Amino acid sequence: MSTELTGTDPSTSELRPRRRPRRALPLVLTSLLAAAAVTAGVVASNAVAPDTARTGPLVADPVPPAAAGEDLGDGTRLAQYEAVDGYKVFHLRAAPVAWEVAPGDVRQAYAYNGVVPGPVIRVNEGDKVRFVVQNDLPETTSLHWHGMDLPNDQDGVPGLTQPEVEPGQSYTYQWTAISTGTHWYHSHMHGDQEGKGLYGSLEVVPRLGDISASRDYRLMIGDGPLGFVFNGKSFPATAPLRARVGERVRIRLIGTGPEMIHPIHLHGGYFEVVAQDGRRLPFPQQMDTVTVSVGQTYDLIWTPTRVGKWMIHCHIFSHAETHHGMAGLVSIFNVDPPTVGLPLPLPLGG
Secondary structure (H helix, E strand, C coil), X not given: CCEEXXXXXXXXXXXXXXXXXXXXXXXXXXXXXXXXXXXXXXXXHHHHCHHHHCCCCCCCCCCCHHHCCCECCCCCEECCCEEECCEEEEEEEEEEEEEEEECCEEEEEEEECCECCCCEEEEECCCEXXXXXXXXXXXXXXXXXXXXXXXXXXXXXXXXXXCCECCCCEEEEEEECCCCEEEEEEEXXXXXXXXXXXXXXXXXXXXXXCCCCCEEEEEEEECCCCCCEECCECECCCCCEEEECCCCEEEEEEEEECCCCEEEEECCCCEEEEEECCEEEEEEEEECEEEECCCCEEEEEECCCCCEEEEEEECCHHHCEECCEECECEEEEEEECCCCCCCCCCCCCC
């Protein structure tokens, strides 16, 4: 019997499982479904415990078609949703995957919708949102909406604001997006789940006064069981980032951890720190290195002035460099010349 948990009714003082009613089935159909359930159970067992099921080295799982949203050009994908009764409804499935963090380096990960990080959730200020979270992990979980101003029973802390979501269960969250800027979502069960990949970017676009930019990238910084990763990948597998001289490039830095701080340095001049934890700074600061702690987000604006390959990386050398070259928390901006020159000034006079 499947069980669905919900935290969407603020009038209830206690969160209880909501069980679906059973329906009678003909004997033949019941037998066929029972046989199918046995087969599915074997498949599910292999899916949730791949370390014991596999006899050879891990092979990276393909990204399922359902996870294929718009590619944002930085190794992440935009979450898809459907509009239902005035809500934007997202579906997130947490499950184990074999994830290739670098060429030939395949590790056991946990992922939302088959990708690390999980799909980028981008909504507008004032949107009513609903998230149906399916737990296909071999352990309990929950989902926290980091930085969001929302009802307490939607906060996603197991044992405090909701029950743990057991394997095979789903749980529904819903709230209104009022905390604008760059935020993130992540498992709140224990740091190992987060370190294995259960996190994603959560971006609330303000009605007025958004940060203007020609390009919009995010780098989610991980340092757990997957190693040192930008957006789930270690260099040289990190996605190359594109820009042109003179463009305003927005870089969203998100510290997912689960354990370490990272001074992120950009080659090729300075950038401006324009927002922290989703809040616009009244006085942007010019830097070439900003230290990102676990849980923090920063929005940077960088305007490249020279063509070339410019690194962005953690400046703790063991996180980004080995005796054999760059590795781990490293990505490359490929900066091209501007393709269109600035217009000539208008002539004075009539």
